[in-house]
Each structure stands twice: as structure tokens, then as C-alpha cells.
Amino acid sequence: MNKHVPPRNGDTDFFLPELCRGEALLGLVLLAELLVMVLVLAEPGISGLDWSRLALVSFFVQWVVLLTVALLCPLRPWLMHLNSVHSSLLTCLLVVLVTLACTAASQYLEHFYQGVPREPADTVVYLKNALISLIMSAIVVRVLYLQSESRRQQRAELQARLQALQARIRPHFLFNSMNSIASLIELDAEQAERALLDLSDLFRAVLAQGDGPSSWQQEAGLARQYLSLEHYRLADRLQVEWHTGQLPDDLPIPHLTLQPLLENAILHGIQPLSAGGTIKVSARLDNGLFRLQLENPLPAQPGLHRGSGTALDNIRMRLVALFGPAASLTTHTGDGVFITKIQYPLPHVAAETPVKHESTDRRR
Known part of the structure; x- marks a missing residue:
């Protein structure tokens, strides 16, 4: 006999969606690509669209997105047990840490392929990337939270109507x-x-x-x-x-x-x-x-x-x-x-x- 398994209430009430699902992952990838376009177009001293620069920044940002999703998917059940403020802060912190790790990896690869000795870490680059990732992750988390609140209110109204x-x-x-x-x-x-x-x-x-x-x-x-x-x-x-x-x-x-x-x-x-x-x-x-x-x-x-x-x-x-x-x-x-x-x-x-x-x- 076939069984219909509805989603659990905890899954539907939590503001952070299951990012490993195709639709959610595709939405994040597209959003990240829009961010890349804005970053490249907003760089000073560059007229028009630098396609090589766009490819490099896109490669970096997409790695940040994919690694963040890979970490959030197994952590989601644990985050569901926390209140919304703590889970939001931890999510943003995770994004920043992944960004810093990717920044360090990109700096290392850049010096390795250019064949030049490693220079001291450029603090400005790290701070810039960390700040951008913090702002963007906070905006995305806030939007997701407001969407979950809207869905919860709609369900409450629907329940009252059904009653x-x-x-x-x-x-x-x-x-x-x-x-x-x-x-x-x-x-x-x-x-x-x-x-x-x-x-x-x-x-x-x-x-x-x-x-x-x-x-x-x-x-x-x-x-x-x-x-x-x-x-x-x-x-x-x-x-x-x-x-x-x-x-x-x-x-x-x-x-x-x-x-x-x-x-x-x-x-x-x-x-x-x-x-x-x-x-x-x-x-x-x-x-x-x-x-x-x-x-x-x-x-x-x-x-x-x-x-x-x-x-x-x-x-x-x-x-x-x-x-x-x-x-x-x-x-x-x-x-x-x-x-x-x-x-x-x-x-x-x-x-x-x-x-x-x-x-x-x-x-x-």
C-alpha cells in the first residue's frame, strides 16, 4: 500500500529552507550571479564589462555558495532546535567563515600559479570580502525569515477559516x-x-x-x-x-x-x-x-x-x-x-x- 508522507511542521515552520533541493539551490546560484554582476560593474576604473574579471569573481562567489550549502544542509536539523536569532547569527557567521576560507585559498592559488613568493595577507581584501558576505547573508536570511512568517500567518488564517x-x-x-x-x-x-x-x-x-x-x-x-x-x-x-x-x-x-x-x-x-x-x-x-x-x-x-x-x-x-x-x-x-x-x-x-x-x- 502506498503511503502519503506530509512534511513535518518543524520543517515547514523553520525559516531556512532545505537548500540541497534543486529549486532552492538554483535560486541561490542565480542570486549569487546577480551579485557578481553588480560587483564587477561597480568596480572603479573599469569601463564596460570585463569578462575575464566576471569569470574569476563568479568562480569565487559560486564556490562560497556551494560550500555554504554543503555545510548548512547537514547543520539544518541542529539549527532548527535553536531560536530564530541564534540560528540566523550562526548562518551568517558560517557564510563569513566560508568566504574567508575561500579568500585564503584564492590568494594562495594566485601566488602559486604566478610563481611568485607569497606576500603577507592583504587585510583589506579579507575585510572587504567578509563585509560583503555578511551584508548579503544578512539580507538573504532576513528575506527568508519574513517569508516564513508570512507563510505561518497564512496557515493560521487558513486554519481559522477551516475551523x-x-x-x-x-x-x-x-x-x-x-x-x-x-x-x-x-x-x-x-x-x-x-x-x-x-x-x-x-x-x-x-x-x-x-x-x-x-x-x-x-x-x-x-x-x-x-x-x-x-x-x-x-x-x-x-x-x-x-x-x-x-x-x-x-x-x-x-x-x-x-x-x-x-x-x-x-x-x-x-x-x-x-x-x-x-x-x-x-x-x-x-x-x-x-x-x-x-x-x-x-x-x-x-x-x-x-x-x-x-x-x-x-x-x-x-x-x-x-x-x-x-x-x-x-x-x-x-x-x-x-x-x-x-x-x-x-x-x-x-x-x-x-x-x-x-x-x-x-x-x-
């Missing part, structure tokens, strides 16, 4: 389930009592889940509990087909996504039909996209319950909040069937995850 949406859908779930049990009391009081006990277990599971994303295994289990509750009332009129194949158990999905969709399908599709019908649930991974589809029969005449679309709007907003603008929830009708489709990107799930679309589970 508000979650707080709206939980009472909606409870009230509709209570209405189902109320209609069962007149038919079979003992079954209504058992259904009420099942509802308490189900709602306890709903409340136990946090406000962040749930997993596919948890959502499917919650949905099956809800369907068993509705089966007390609808009996054989309610049939459900599951076409979910081999999905990762920990595939992320917003909490209380599948159950409200099933509730809508039962309330507006199965319940108005005297013979009932079948709800088809299909889920699969497709090139990094998770696709979920529900189909339910559509009565010729609308039932007594006319939905306001609150649950669908809520799910749609939570999808966009968690997975960005590429996430969507759409509905359409055709050939007497109402179809709800959900899709959102999962960049951390392998696109080649094997999925068996023909696996059919008819359990309620």
Missing part, C-alpha cells in the same frame, strides 16, 4: 441525522433506539477528528457508518456500489467530505423513489489528481426536500482552502442520474500509484 467551515457542517450533519431517526420512530421504535445509539457513536467519531485534513480510510469508514444508519430507515431501497480500487489509506481528504455527499444523494435521489436506487461511489488517482465521483438516481419530480446547496458550497470552499484553486466540486445531471465530481491535486502522491478501477464493493 469556521467545519463548525458549520457538523451541526448540519447532526440535525439531518436526527431528522432521519425521527422519521424512523413511527415505523419501528426499537430500531430507532438502536439507530440513536449508533448515531451517538458516529457523532463521537466526527467530533474526535480535528479541523485539518482527514484520511481516505477515516472518511470511507465514517461514510459506511452513516450508510448503516440510513439502512435502518431505507432497508433494501438503499444500495451502494464502491469503486475505489487501491487507494492509499492515508490519502488526504477534507474531513466530512464524503458523508455530506452521500447524505445529499439519499435525501434527493433515493428517498423520493419508492423503489429506491443505487449510489455509485468512484475514486481514483490520475496523474497526481485525486478524483471522486458520486452518482445517484434522479427522480422525475423533485422531492419534498429542496436543498439550499449549503453542504456542497461548504465542501467546495474547504477544498479550495486546502488544495488551492485547482481543486473543484462540480455537479451535473444526465440520463436520469445526478453526478457530483470532486478533484484536487496531490503533488506528494506518486502519479504511478496502481489503481484497480474495476474493484466493486456493494456493501452498504
Whole structure:
């Protein structure tokens, strides 16, 4: 079974990114090359661009960048345990030390290849390089820190927004389930009592889940509990087909996504039909996209319950909040069937995850 491994909070909160990754390293190399251009163009007494000078300075600066990255990568887990001030100072100090070491190496190589005896160290060169590296490293560290603070604030706002949406859908779930049990009391009081006990277990599971994303295994289990509750009332009129194949158990999905969709399908599709019908649930991974589809029969005449679309709007907003603008929830009708489709990107799930679309589970 494939596993989805989300990044740890400590990794995402720390201001210093994983510099060994391709994107971060490329950004540093390009930034260093811009610095080289500024340094060469700003040198006094030189008109135009001295390409040989540009090559030498670029070689020096890129060595400083690469050696600094090579040292920061293994030191990053240790720096994460320090406060932001100490980790920032140590990072800048490391850059300065690497610069001084590269300056000493360049001075030695210059005298070695020119075949002249070594002269006393030019203090001005060392101080100049150290000062430039200190200023540039301080600017880069400050920018990285402000970016991490901005991301942290965005996550806090997103969490507050998700909590508000979650707080709206939980009472909606409870009230509709209570209405189902109320209609069962007149038919079979003992079954209504058992259904009420099942509802308490189900709602306890709903409340136990946090406000962040749930997993596919948890959502499917919650949905099956809800369907068993509705089966007390609808009996054989309610049939459900599951076409979910081999999905990762920990595939992320917003909490209380599948159950409200099933509730809508039962309330507006199965319940108005005297013979009932079948709800088809299909889920699969497709090139990094998770696709979920529900189909339910559509009565010729609308039932007594006319939905306001609150649950669908809520799910749609939570999808966009968690997975960005590429996430969507759409509905359409055709050939007497109402179809709800959900899709959102999962960049951390392998696109080649094997999925068996023909696996059919008819359990309620």
C-alpha cells in the first residue's frame, strides 16, 4: 500500500529552507550571479564589462555558495532546535567563515600559479570580502525569515477559516441525522433506539477528528457508518456500489467530505423513489489528481426536500482552502442520474500509484 508522507511542521515552520533541493539551490546560484554582476560593474576604473574579471569573481562567489550549502544542509536539523536569532547569527557567521576560507585559498592559488613568493595577507581584501558576505547573508536570511512568517500567518488564517467551515457542517450533519431517526420512530421504535445509539457513536467519531485534513480510510469508514444508519430507515431501497480500487489509506481528504455527499444523494435521489436506487461511489488517482465521483438516481419530480446547496458550497470552499484553486466540486445531471465530481491535486502522491478501477464493493 502506498503511503502519503506530509512534511513535518518543524520543517515547514523553520525559516531556512532545505537548500540541497534543486529549486532552492538554483535560486541561490542565480542570486549569487546577480551579485557578481553588480560587483564587477561597480568596480572603479573599469569601463564596460570585463569578462575575464566576471569569470574569476563568479568562480569565487559560486564556490562560497556551494560550500555554504554543503555545510548548512547537514547543520539544518541542529539549527532548527535553536531560536530564530541564534540560528540566523550562526548562518551568517558560517557564510563569513566560508568566504574567508575561500579568500585564503584564492590568494594562495594566485601566488602559486604566478610563481611568485607569497606576500603577507592583504587585510583589506579579507575585510572587504567578509563585509560583503555578511551584508548579503544578512539580507538573504532576513528575506527568508519574513517569508516564513508570512507563510505561518497564512496557515493560521487558513486554519481559522477551516475551523469556521467545519463548525458549520457538523451541526448540519447532526440535525439531518436526527431528522432521519425521527422519521424512523413511527415505523419501528426499537430500531430507532438502536439507530440513536449508533448515531451517538458516529457523532463521537466526527467530533474526535480535528479541523485539518482527514484520511481516505477515516472518511470511507465514517461514510459506511452513516450508510448503516440510513439502512435502518431505507432497508433494501438503499444500495451502494464502491469503486475505489487501491487507494492509499492515508490519502488526504477534507474531513466530512464524503458523508455530506452521500447524505445529499439519499435525501434527493433515493428517498423520493419508492423503489429506491443505487449510489455509485468512484475514486481514483490520475496523474497526481485525486478524483471522486458520486452518482445517484434522479427522480422525475423533485422531492419534498429542496436543498439550499449549503453542504456542497461548504465542501467546495474547504477544498479550495486546502488544495488551492485547482481543486473543484462540480455537479451535473444526465440520463436520469445526478453526478457530483470532486478533484484536487496531490503533488506528494506518486502519479504511478496502481489503481484497480474495476474493484466493486456493494456493501452498504
